[in-house]
Amino acid sequence: MEYVNPLTGFRVDGRRPNEMRQLKGEVGVVARADGSALFEMGNTRVIAAVYGPREVQNKGQQVNSKDALVRCEYRMADFSTGDRRRKPKGDRRSTEISLVIRQTMEASILTHLMPRSQIDIFVQVLQADGGTRAACINAATLALADAGIPMRDIVTSCSAGYLCSTPLLDLNYIEDSAGGPDVTVGFLTKMDKVTLLQMDAKLPMDTFETVMDLAIEGCKAIANYIREVLLENTRRLECQRG
């Protein structure tokens, strides 16, 4: 199958190799949560809710009393994929992605400002079309900012791949299923630091640098968009407050 048209340079969904899918972010979608966000990257749709900082519910999990405890729960809705498979709640992939999201957000949250408290992040994939964990991290960032939790920087995430000798940005499901390498990067834009780096399948070292740079460019673009969404929301709240 031709994932990149050799004549025109377009991908199967009409994008160029360095083009991102359509982004859409919305905050305040869950009424009862302290912070919530809906984030779409193309056909991938993710909803995130943040509760807290609140009292630690299980004191045994509190490692130390100087930092806030960050917990994350990731779930894919049964209807989010083409195949309807009922997965148990604690399956291996969900546990791994929950840990990944928690570690990524922990790097950004200023936990020392909220001692003896707990921050719960719930992320649910409503529609999956590739790049789900990147979308989950972006949704969690929006939800945390909506909840007023202090953060060092906006964490954004983007995936990139390498097919038909071409680096591709923001893979969709078809490209993800092609079996090529898939690099996911979590990035702090202002601090210029990487908080997450995952890759599957093999990739030469020099090509890996190119693909990773492309993913970082994608993260910067997403950060600009997220910043616009948050700024517009803040202005609206302030104007309505009066």
Next chain:
Amino acid sequence: MRDLQLSLNQTQRVRLEAALHELQTVAPAAAVTVADTIPVNDEDNILKGHGTSDQDGEVVATLCGVVERVNKLVYVRTLRARYKPEVGDIIVGRVIEIAPKRWRLEINFSQDAVLMLSSMNLPDGIQRRRTAVDELNMRTIFEENDVICAEVRGFQHDGSLHLQARSQKYGKLERGQLLVVPAYLVKRRKQHFHHLEQYDVDLILGCNGFIWVGEHVVVGENANMMENKLNLSAEVENFTPLETRKHICRLANAVRVLSALGFTLTVELIIETAEASVSSNIEINNMLGAEFYVQTAEREVKRRADLLRKKSGAR
């Protein structure tokens, strides 16, 4: 729109969007988002306050909010966030646990607040030391899920937040409704207790966003109530007149409408909204309908425009 789960028809949607758009035209304040750089004069010795951090010598916001400058202090006033206690704040909380010598209250803070047995007035009003019998009888004073009004006392050395309820006006709240709104909608004022005489209703605007609308209670009545407690039956004690109940529901719905639209909650605005629903012959349940939302938004736009015109005229 956060809590607005309304089914607006086309006309109402256009009117609501026009009203909210009118509010946006007022000069927006210096809004910042996470990781934005706040411009400061490097020559001054700037104090970095809440919501800011130092990154490579420049002041960076850690929250989404509005930049405020007070002399040399620069801080970010956050909007949607949990309540930040200050000493002397009047708050409303809900008891979630009874521990030895203390109650734990949920007050929309990152930790539970603690009300010590020694920090509150006993029901009989006698000033004396607390004994073991008092500790055993703590559940008769406040039990789980009771709503309590108290004052922030401060943070103790172990980092926990302590409350106190040393006046007759504090204590258990009964025969009313508890509403939870975002804390940024309640501004700090000198007066947070309001007795609305025309409705015979007490309104308490807690600084933490918990708002109590309940039947009026005469302060100092507790001492007499203890004597009469044996004579009154439970039914008579809990009875509230229908008219007062309607007033409570109408005021509570006014608070719900204003908080859903994101307007600052003041007692004048709440009363004005409740009376607008009366004058428009809107039923109490229809106050949460789409039409009244749009009317409230339009009225608020007009009120702020009038306020702005007065300021311009005075200048």
